Amino acid sequence: MDAPLTPAPGRSGAGKSGGRGRAARERGVSGRAPLALLVPAVLGLAFLVLPLAGLLVRAPWPTLLRRLAEPYVLEALRLSLVCATLATAVCLVLGVPLAWLLARVAFPGRRVVRALVTVPLVLPPVVGGVALLLVLGRRGLLGQWLESAFGVTLPFTTAGVVVAEAFVAMPFLVISVEGALRGADRRYEEAAATLGASRWTVFRRVTLPLIAPGVAAGAVLCWARALGEFGATITFAGNFPGTTRTMPLAVYLALETEPEAAIVLSLVLLAVSVAILAGLRDRWVSAS
Amino acid sequence: MSGGGLRARLVVTRPAFTLDVALEVAPGEVVALLGPNGAGKTTALRALAGLVALSPGGEISLDGRALHAVPAERRPVGMVFQDYLLFPHLSALDNVAFGPRCRGASKAEARRAAAALLERVGLAAHAAARPRQLSGGQAQRVALARALAVRPRLLLLDEPLAALDAHTRLEIRSQLRRHLADFDGATVLVTHDPLDAMVLADRLVVVEEGAVVQEGTPGDVARRPRTDYVARLVGLNLYRGAGDGGRVKVGELLFSTIEQVEGQAFVAFPPAAVALYRSRPDGSPRNLWQARIDGVERHGDNVRVHLDGPIGAFADVTPAAVAELDLTPGRTVWASVKATETHAYPA
Numbered sequence: 001m002d003a004p005l006t007p008a009p010g011r012s013g014a015g016k017s018g019g020r021g022r023a024a025r026e027r028g029v030s031g032r033a034p035l036a037l038l039v040p041a042v043l044g045l046a047f048l049v050l051p052l053a054g055l056l057v058r059a060p061w062p063t064l065l066r067r068l069a070e071p072y073v074l075e076a077l078r079l080s081l082v083c084a085t086l087a088t089a090v091c092l093v094l095g096v097p098l099a100w101l102l103a104r105v106a107f108p109g110r111r112v113v114r115a116l117v118t119v120p121l122v123l124p125p126v127v128g129g130v131a132l133l134l135v136l137g138r139r140g141l142l143g144q145w146l147e148s149a150f151g152v153t154l155p156f157t158t159a160g161v162v163v164a165e166a167f168v169a170m171p172f173l174v175i176s177v178e179g180a181l182r183g184a185d186r187r188y189e190e191a192a193a194t195l196g197a198s199r200w201t202v203f204r205r206v207t208l209p210l211i212a213p214g215v216a217a218g219a220v221l222c223w224a225r226a227l228g229e230f231g232a233t234i235t236f237a238g239n240f241p242g243t244t245r246t247m248p249l250a251v252y253l254a255l256e257t258e259p260e261a262a263i264v265l266s267l268v269l270l271a272v273s274v275a276i277l278a279g280l281r282d283r284w285v286s287a288s
Numbered sequence: 289m290s291g292g293g294l295r296a297r298l299v300v301t302r303p304a305f306t307l308d309v310a311l312e313v314a315p316g317e318v319v320a321l322l323g324p325n326g327a328g329k330t331t332a333l334r335a336l337a338g339l340v341a342l343s344p345g346g347e348i349s350l351d352g353r354a355l356h357a358v359p360a361e362r363r364p365v366g367m368v369f370q371d372y373l374l375f376p377h378l379s380a381l382d383n384v385a386f387g388p389r390c391r392g393a394s395k396a397e398a399r400r401a402a403a404a405l406l407e408r409v410g411l412a413a414h415a416a417a418r419p420r421q422l423s424g425g426q427a428q429r430v431a432l433a434r435a436l437a438v439r440p441r442l443l444l445l446d447e448p449l450a451a452l453d454a455h456t457r458l459e460i461r462s463q464l465r466r467h468l469a470d471f472d473g474a475t476v477l478v479t480h481d482p483l484d485a486m487v488l489a490d491r492l493v494v495v496e497e498g499a500v501v502q503e504g505t506p507g508d509v510a511r512r513p514r515t516d517y518v519a520r521l522v523g524l525n526l527y528r529g530a531g532d533g534g535r536v537k538v539g540e541l542l543f544s545t546i547e548q549v550e551g552q553a554f555v556a557f558p559p560a561a562v563a564l565y566r567s568r569p570d571g572s573p574r575n576l577w578q579a580r581i582d583g584v585e586r587h588g589d590n591v592r593v594h595l596d597g598p599i600g601a602f603a604d605v606t607p608a609a610v611a612e613l614d615l616t617p618g619r620t621v622w623a624s625v626k627a628t629e630t631h632a633y634p635a
Contacts, residue, residue: 190339191373193360195387196438205386209377 060260067264076250084226087165091222095173103181121171129235160237165226173218180214292351294474298335299346307498313474320489321478328498329478333444337367366435367444372427374419380430381415387438405433425456445477482521512633524556525601544574545632552635561629562603565622576624
């Protein structure tokens with residue numbers, strides 16, 4: 001009868017306590033993890049971690065430092081780091097605008113383009129290398145012209161390594177940046193437009209800073225993929241010490257002649273990757 | 289070409305919605321677009337800013353210059369967005385300096401102008417703060433300074449006070465009123481809060497379902513509402529009927545009024561003017577009808593009784609009267625309004 005006279009706070013108070021009750025019930029049911037999930041989960045973890053543990057167990061610890069200091073190791077490491085970084089730079093310069101185009105400009109065939117961008121993700125890297133040779137090789141469609149017009153040859157050079165790595169790694173960057181662009185609040189861009197910013201200024205001064213975490217995440221993924229690149233590199237750039245023999249190639253080669261060296265090289269690659277990912281993982285997980 | 293200010297016909301056609309609003313705002317004048325959610329107020333504002341394209345038939349001219357074909361970034365328009373949209377990666381100062389920078393000022397010049405504006409809105413001490421370090425009221429003032437920094441000829445405010453809590457709102461409202469008074473261009477603000485509109489605006493334009501249903505000074509709109517929405521906003525009971533000199537026939541009821549109206553007419557009276565009785569009052573008071581109580585709710589210090597019957601009405605009574613008359617839902621009562629408390633005007 002006098003229910004309508006009940007002050008609103010009483011009702012909202014009841015609602016709140018109901019919320020607490022629900023939360024408590026949720027905690028209540030989440031008791032024990034079912035075995036059907038727990039067992040495969042633990043197996044999966046072991047599957048991922050055991051090989052790495054094997055690497056550590058079989059490492060030739062006593063001779064490790066001496067082996068690390070060998071010139072060919074340092075040379076391969078330097079080459080790997082330089083090429084992966086250059087490839088990431090190439091991906092940033094080309095991939096961020098590509099991601100912007102896919103996220104912000106409606107054009108016919110956008111879905112097809114988006115699918116094409118991700119092809120290198122599913123393409124076997126060796127096939128990618130072959131394809132690169134056909135286009136950028138000395139007799140390739142673009143390669144011929146590059147050589148006659150500029151005297152530039154890419155295959156079997158350090159630049160070729162960068163090209164192969166960028167080809168394989170770029171989708172990681174584009175996907176990550178496009179996701180960040182789609183998630184970004186476009187109203188900030190509208191606010192910038194009302195303040196007189198051209199689309200280029202909006203991109204440079206508003207969009208890019210807003211999606212910086214997404215770009216960083218994409219760059220890290222891209223760099224990690226480039227660092228580990230093997231198939232496309234060996235196919236397109238070959239395996240020449242000092243110019244195209246990156247760490248993964250050196251590991252593969254060493255495995256045939258000197259397995260202990262392969263383990264050392266692998267450990268170095270592992271350490272570098274883990275250090276980079278551990279340093280940035282939280283950031284890109286929260287950003288994506 | 290007639291003087292300065294804004295003259296616009298905002299036409300935006302969407303599949304399920306059409307906005308068609310004519311708007312004229314003189315330089316220095318503040319016009320509030322008032323209306324329920326989904327009425328098209330924000331769309332109108334975005335069309336003025338250039339963020340929404342006008343459909344055929346629409347046009348905007350500002351100080352005699354056609355604007356509707358000019359892209360947003362080249363319109364002399366400043367906009368304050370509902371949740372301010374301060375750039376999170378820039379300090380308050382750089383947020384305000386952003387506009388002048390985009391319009392060609394040097395970095396030092398832009399920062400000087402921005403600092404002066406922050407000073408004017410009382411935030412000189414917060415120039416280096418990032419938006420997330422600012423309170424809602426401070427962010428609102430930075431947003432206003434940012435919009436004014438481009439020296440606009442048209443200032444647009446989208447629900448400028450909606451994101452603030454009640455206490456801050458009171459303070460910011462009076463400050464905003466002062467800043468708007470200082471601004472010599474045309475101002476259009478959008479709100480669904482009648483109080484904001486009454487305090488801030490020189491003129492109200494009420495928009496419902498994409499069309500203007502009423503416009504006038506705040507006093508005029510508050511005294512003579514023309515739609516149920518406006519009547520509810522200003523807290524009046526409103527009926528449409530047929531006038532016949534000092535009487536207006538609303539359905540079966542005949543209202544005696546002071547004003548003389550002929551033909552289609554409105555009758556309005558405040559809920560506090562409605563008296564309730566358990567039994568038919570003695571004598572023969574005019575404007576008497578029998579009603580059923582539909583609901584009872586607290587309303588400020590009083591109690592608002594929802595009446596059903598030949599006409600729906602609100603009556604405000606004291607809590608003591610509720611107890612004394614046992615006003616519970618479902619009960620039948622007699623309601624009356626004095627002729628002197630009603631207000632009649634042509635529809």
